[in-house]
Structure formats: C-alpha cells, structure tokens
Amino acid sequence: MWRVEEIDRRIVTLLARDGRMSFTDLARETGLSVSAVHQRVRRLEKRGVLRGYTSLVDYDAIGLPMTAFISIKPIDPSAPDDAPERLKHLSAIEACHSVAGDESYILKVRVSSPIGLEELLQQIRAAANVSTRTTVVLSTPYEHRFPVPGEDEDAEEADKA
Amino acid sequence: MWRVEEIDRRIVTLLARDGRMSFTDLARETGLSVSAVHQRVRRLEKRGVLRGYTSLVDYDAIGLPMTAFISIKPIDPSAPDDAPERLKHLSAIEACHSVAGDESYILKVRVSSPIGLEELLQQIRAAANVSTRTTVVLSTPYEHRFPVPGEDEDAEEADKA
DNA sequence: ACTGAAAAATTTTTGGG
DNA sequence: CCCAAAAATTTTTCAGT
Numbered sequence: 583m584w585r586v587e588e589i590d591r592r593i594v595t596l597l598a599r600d601g602r603m604s605f606t607d608l609a610r611e612t613g614l615s616v617s618a619v620h621q622r623v624r625r626l627e628k629r630g631v632l633r634g635y636t637s638l639v640d641y642d643a644i645g646l647p648m649t650a651f652i653s654i655k656p657i658d659p660s661a662p663d664d665a666p667e668r669l670k671h672l673s674a675i676e677a678c679h680s681v682a683g684d685e686s687y688i689l690k691v692r693v694s695s696p697i698g699l700e701e702l703l704q705q706i707r708a709a710a711n712v713s714t715r716t717t718v719v720l721s722t723p724y725e726h727r728f729p730v731p732g733e734d735e736d737a738e739e740a741d742k743a
Numbered sequence: 744m745w746r747v748e749e750i751d752r753r754i755v756t757l758l759a760r761d762g763r764m765s766f767t768d769l770a771r772e773t774g775l776s777v778s779a780v781h782q783r784v785r786r787l788e789k790r791g792v793l794r795g796y797t798s799l800v801d802y803d804a805i806g807l808p809m810t811a812f813i814s815i816k817p818i819d820p821s822a823p824d825d826a827p828e829r830l831k832h833l834s835a836i837e838a839c840h841s842v843a844g845d846e847s848y849i850l851k852v853r854v855s856s857p858i859g860l861e862e863l864l865q866q867i868r869a870a871a872n873v874s875t876r877t878t879v880v881l882s883t884p885y886e887h888r889f890p891v892p893g894e895d896e897d898a899e900e901a902d903k904a
Numbered sequence: 905a906c907t908g909a910a911a912a913a914t915t916t917t918t919g920g921g
Numbered sequence: 922c923c924c925a926a927a928a929a930t931t932t933t934t935c936a937g938t
Contacts (some may be wrong), residue, residue, distance in 0.1 A: 586805050594800055601762045601796030604931060615907050620933075622905095631804040635762030636887060638794040639755055645892040649840070651812075651849065666884035673894040677886040679810070682879045688812060692890040705895065718843045723827035725838040726797060729853040731806040733834040734863065765914060776924050781916070783922095 586631060589614070591731075593622055594631060598728040601635040638726055646674075646692040649719035650699060653685040654712040665710040672709070674702050685715065750775070752892075754783055755792060759889035762796040799887055807835075807853040810880035811860060814846040815873040826871040833870070835863050846876065 586594070592612055596603055608619045626632045641647060656663060665687055666678050677690040689706070693699045703714055753773055757764055769780045787793045802808060817824060826848055827839050838851040850867070854860045864875055 591805060594798065594805060597798040598800055599797070601798045605933095606931065616932085617908080617934085618906050629804070631801050633799040633801055635796060635798050636760070636889075637755065637758040637762045637796050639759055639889070640792050640794055641890075643790070643792040644752060644755060646890055651840075651842070670885060673888070674890045676888050676890055678884045679812075679886075680881045680884065681812070682881055687884075688878065688880075694892060702895065717849065719849075720841045720843055723839045723841065724831060725840070727834070727837050728797075728800070729802075729807055729835045729837055731855060734866065766916090767914065777915085778917090778925080779923055 586626075590622060590626060590631070593619060594626065595728060595730060597623070597632065597635075601637075641692050645694050648693045648695060648699060649722070650691050650693070651717045651719070652689040652691055652703070652706065653681075653715045653717075654687050654689065654706065654710065655685045655715075657711050657713055661711065665712060668710045669706060672702065672705060674698075686712075751783060751787060751792070754780065755787065756889060756891060758784075758793065758796075762798075802853050806855050809854045809856060809860060810883070811852050811854070812878045812880070813850040813852055813864070813867065814842075814876045814878075815848050815850065815867065815871065816846045816876075818872050818874055822872065826873060829871045830867060833863065833866060835859075847873075 589612055593608060596608055596611055605616050605620050605623070608623070609616045612619055614622075623632065641649070654665060656665070663686065666680075669675055669678065669689070674691045674693055675689050676692055679688045680686065681688050691699075691702060693702055699716070699718075703716065706712065707714060750773055754769060757769055757772055766777050766781050766784070769784070770777045773780055775783075784793065802810070815826060817826070824847065827841075830836055830839065830850070835852045835854055836850050837853055840849045841847065842849050852860075852863060854863055860877070860879075864877065867873065868875060
C-alpha cells in the first residue's frame, strides 16, 4: 500500500472536517488551482482513500435517542461464523467490528427506547445464534473526530539540535 | 423535542447516504422544488438535526490501519470525572462515549501500529488517571450505516386485516 | 501534474402565491 | 410552506505548458 502524500492528506483532512467544502475553498486552503484540487479529489475517490460522504445526524431528533454497544459470541463455536451477513438486514446496527478477545464482534446500535433495544437483542440472538453482552451509552462527549496521523507525538522537536 | 416529519426524514436519509448529493437531486427524489429542499436543508442544519458533513476515509490508506476500543475506569473513583476533557487533545481518539456498566467510558481510537497503541495507552492513563481495557479490532465488516427509525419491525402488516 | 479559461450545472437569492 | 426564475457561484471539461 502506497503512502498518501502531504497535500492529498491535507485535502482529506479538510473534507473530513467539512464534507461539503467546495473545490474553490479547497483550492484556496491548499494553494493549488481549482482544477488541480478537483483532479486530486477525484483521484482520491477513485483510489478509495475517500470512500464517500455523509451527513452527521442528531439521532435524538430523528427518534433514535438510545445508543448501545453489543458484544456477541457464538453459541455454537463450531458453526461457520457468518454473523455479519446474518445481521446486516437489521438497520439499527450502525457498525459491526470483528474483534480480538473473548467475544467475536462488537456492534454499535441505535434504537428508540429500552423496549426497542430488547427487541433488537432478540432479533440479533435469533438471527445469528449468539449470546450478547450489552453496554448502554449514557452520553457522548464527542464522536466523529478525525484522527490525524502523527499528531499525538510527545517529543516532536527532539532532533532539532 | 419535536418530531421530524416524513419529508425531512427522507432528506436526512438521503444526505446520510450521500453527503454531497445536490439540491437538484434531493428535489427530484423528494418531489419538491429546488428552493423548497434548499430551505428545508438549511432549517434542518439550523435546528441541529443535520450537524454537519464529513468524508468517509480509508484509514489504512492514510497510515492508521489499527482500530481499537479502549474502556477506561478511574483509578481514584472519588476524584472529579473530567476524563473526556483531559483526553480530547489526543487526536487518535475518534469518539468518547460515557457508558453504563463497570467502566465509565468507551473510547474508539485509530493508530498506526501496536507500538502506537502502546504509546497512546500510556498517554491516556497518564492524562486521565485511569486504568484501561483494550479490545483490538481485527476487521470491520461494515460501519457508518444509517439506522432508519422503524425499519426493523417484525410484523408490520399485523393490523391490516 | 498544474494552470487558466470556457461551458455546463448547481447554489443561493429574490419576488410572489 | 411552496414555486419559478434571476443572479451568483461552483463544477467540469479542455487546450496548453
């Protein structure tokens, strides 16, 4: 896998901060011409570095105020593990991560109420033949931040002297 | 909190699927005029239902191929709990959720390597005076899906007869 | 790869029902 | 809250370096 270079990285960062930023603004921020950034963005899209764009939604406002993480474990460990396939019709599941550790997947889900969560858990257990462990989210101080590679280094000016 | 009505919900869903969809396309999909959808989108933004827009990034390509969930617990339970504040300067932390259960927060992080994760854990423990429990993500079958309220009901045509 | 500029399309404003 | 149309801006294409 190749390394995304400086100016492309800047474009990706800007679009992560504002997915609708115009090419005009991207050009101004990067010092390139409009057509140059345009070309770069299209290339980043084609190469899959930019996978798409989305809006950030207030889930309280649309009637899904409850978030939870559900860890799942197969009841029959010898059965083929196709849980993601079996669960993907459940639209409440925002994400599905395969993980190391005692359980096999972590799901992030959004539901309308405790009863909605209960029903979802039943559907998950039935669909994938798994046991579940649920962690309810109480609040979310922050989310959807953009991790920048090499930003958290401790001693950045060590080799200046 | 008021209820987002049908057509606004459709707009939100469309923009969740494609955050750069044009007003022209939104108008066609909703059957409204361009200015009507424009007005509605601006209102949804002002009311905070649409919180913003972002690009979906391939973290492998930008040098952050490793994802993990880190659960944290205060070492001194009597100290004031300002962990989110103390941690938010760490850009590797994509999200911070306060949760019910044995631990107090779940962090989602992106790092470049196992060593990067080790260093991040040290920084987290030092900055927030917490113990950590880490679950490494092996792969992500899906992510960033948009949960649609009322999509997972089992018996939808029960009261038709 | 980048630039500048023309052409095409979209966004935003305006005026009015 | 809705539409239609004008005005402003952006996106997209393209010839040239």
